[in-house]
Amino acid sequence: MTQATTDAQGIAAALRACADPVLVSAHENPDGDAVGSLLAMCHLVRAIGKRAACVTADPVPDIYCWLPGVECIQRPDEVEGPFNTLVIVDASRRSRLGATADLAAPPVSTLVIDHHRDDAPEGEHVWLDPSYAAVGEMLYELYVASAQPVPPGVAQALYVAVATDTGSFRYPSTTARSHRIVGDLIEAGADPAAAAHRVFDAMSPEKLAILNRVLNRMDICLAGRAAFSYVTPEDMAETGADAPDLNNLINYGRNVNGVQVAILFRSTGPETTKISIRSRPEFDARRVAAHFGGGGHPGAAGATLEMPLENAREAVTERVRHCLEGPE
Ligand SMILES: [Mn+2]
Numbered sequence: 001m002t003q004a005t006t007d008a009q010g011i012a013a014a015l016r017a018c019a020d021p022v023l024v025s026a027h028e029n030p031d032g033d034a035v036g037s038l039l040a041m042c043h044l045v046r047a048i049g050k051r052a053a054c055v056t057a058d059p060v061p062d063i064y065c066w067l068p069g070v071e072c073i074q075r076p077d078e079v080e081g082p083f084n085t086l087v088i089v090d091a092s093r094r095s096r097l098g099a100t101a102d103l104a105a106p107p108v109s110t111l112v113i114d115h116h117r118d119d120a121p122e123g124e125h126v127w128l129d130p131s132y133a134a135v136g137e138m139l140y141e142l143y144v145a146s147a148q149p150v151p152p153g154v155a156q157a158l159y160v161a162v163a164t165d166t167g168s169f170r171y172p173s174t175t176a177r178s179h180r181i182v183g184d185l186i187e188a189g190a191d192p193a194a195a196a197h198r199v200f201d202a203m204s205p206e207k208l209a210i211l212n213r214v215l216n217r218m219d220i221c222l223a224g225r226a227a228f229s230y231v232t233p234e235d236m237a238e239t240g241a242d243a244p245d246l247n248n249l250i251n252y253g254r255n256v257n258g259v260q261v262a263i264l265f266r267s268t269g270p271e272t273t274k275i276s277i278r279s280r281p282e283f284d285a286r287r288v289a290a291h292f293g294g295g296g297h298p299g300a301a302g303a304t305l306e307m308p309l310e311n312a313r314e315a316v317t318e319r320v321r322h323c324l325e326g327p328e
Contacts, residue, residue, distance in 0.1 A: 030090075032064060132177075220259065
């Protein structure tokens with residue numbers, strides 16, 4: 001496979017030249033950036049006159065289900081191939097797509113648009129640039145490069161993509177370009193107040209109940225520099241909370257004065273514990289995630305450990321202690 005590293009213009013040209021039908025996908029467990037970027041990409045491919053299907057391995061989280069056009073995002077078993085082109089947004093490897101990858105097996109032509117660091121992305125046309133806070137920003141520039149208007153529904157989806165991946169414009173990844181782009185998106189019809197309420201503020205009683213447990217168990221440890229909490233399958237069953245309700249709850253731990261890194265341990269079975277890591281700029285969350293086979297961003301990362309909660313907590317504590325002592 002020959003690979004070309006490219007930019008918005010290059011992806012626009014590759015999209016115009018590609019054979020349809022086009023399969024548009026993003027990573028498993030799609031987040032706001034993945035969902036918003038998928039919706040924008042699917043609309044763009046259709047706007048330039050090509051057939052497109054939009055597929056994610058896992059359902060769209062409820063907090064994004066109000067976005068215009070979200071019903072076009074399907075599960076792998078709802079879609080019939082074959083597809084002649086695969087477009088991956090917010091990921092750069094087929095292995096991140098889950099079951100969706102089977103719908104477009106190699107040698108199908110692949111375009112990648114991503115902002116996660118990756119030395120070996122998988123695609124013929126790769127636009128990978130970690131300087132972007134969100135793939136939603138890149139999609140906006142792709143619309144500009146394609147000379148396609150951004151309809152209000154796409155503007156709202158892209159606004160949510162940028163707002164979520166920047167933590168409401170609070171993460172260090174937020175740039176002047178992020179703000180210029182969302183300024184354009186608001187002019188194109190995005191509603192920031194609706195997005196803020198529906199994505200960040202609105203809460204179910206079940207989420208309040210699980211938040212209560214996570215806060216009650218928050219353990220400030222390692223000389224005040226780390227904050228750990230946990231949830232068990234019993235907590236989930238008793239409160240009625242589901243996995244998306246846990247998103248960002250651990251931020252409360254990270255926000256405690258003196259804490260550099262906060263971790264939520266979530267037991268999902270007798271031998272499986274997921275960790276969600278949030279950190280201050282002085283601590284690279286990826287140093288913990290990567291040690292256990294996971295990944296993410298400097299301030300937000302995660303991993304899955306094949307061990308019970310207690311063992312995971314011990315192993316992660318050791319790793320965090322090591323990272324707090326200094327660089328490798
Ligand atoms: Mn992203």
